[in-house]
Amino acid sequence: MAATRTFSIIKPDATRRNLTGAITKKLEDAGLRVVASKRIHMTRDQAEGFYAVHKERPFYNDLCAFMTSGPVVVQVLEGENAVLRNREVMGATNPADAAEGTIRKEFAESIEANSVHGSDSDENAKIEIDFFFKPEEIVG
Numbered sequence: 541m542a543a544t545r546t547f548s549i550i551k552p553d554a555t556r557r558n559l560t561g562a563i564t565k566k567l568e569d570a571g572l573r574v575v576a577s578k579r580i581h582m583t584r585d586q587a588e589g590f591y592a593v594h595k596e597r598p599f600y601n602d603l604c605a606f607m608t609s610g611p612v613v614v615q616v617l618e619g620e621n622a623v624l625r626n627r628e629v630m631g632a633t634n635p636a637d638a639a640e641g642t643i644r645k646e647f648a649e650s651i652e653a654n655s656v657h658g659s660d661s662d663e664n665a666k667i668e669i670d671f672f673f674k675p676e677e678i679v680g
């Protein structure tokens with residue numbers, strides 16, 4: 541099967557605790573390859589645009605505040621079945637429900653500060669990659 545791509549964010553709770561390398565190692569050990577990566581401080585506009593699908597959810601404002609509270613690392617990951625593979629290694633949204641060995645089980649602080657984002661479909665992966673990366677920034 542051909543490799544596909546997904547989009548990942550290492551969130552502010554994780555960069556604050558210097559976990560960029562530890563989380564990236566988990567992604568790599570899961571068979572994913574980092575083909576683009578940059579550390580940025582998201583603007584409020586970027587956070588609101590990125591999470592627009594959650595606009596009506598009660599946690600939307602807090603989530604946008606959290607995602608702009610410190611640096612994040614946005615990444616493009618490549619591998620077989622990349623979206624699903626990444627969702628598996630991330631673990632459940634709420635770390636209390638996350639399986640052993642997953643990133644969120646090991647590192648997340650709370651349902652909000654849950655250390656990583658990962659696209660939930662191939663279609664959204666493309667939209668999210670395009671939101672943060674120019675084609676020439678991705679080197680497979």
Ligand code: IDP
Pocket residue numbers: 594599603632633651652653654656657658660
């Ligand atoms: P996902 O990140 O596992 O795909 P989503 O439902 O897409 O989960 O939610 C996006 C992000 O919003 C979560 O990763 C988390 O940071 C935050 N979030 C989700 N549900 C809650 C909640 O009930 N309270 C606070 N924050 C939440």
Ligand code: MG
Pocket residue numbers: 658660
């Ligand atoms: Mg989601």
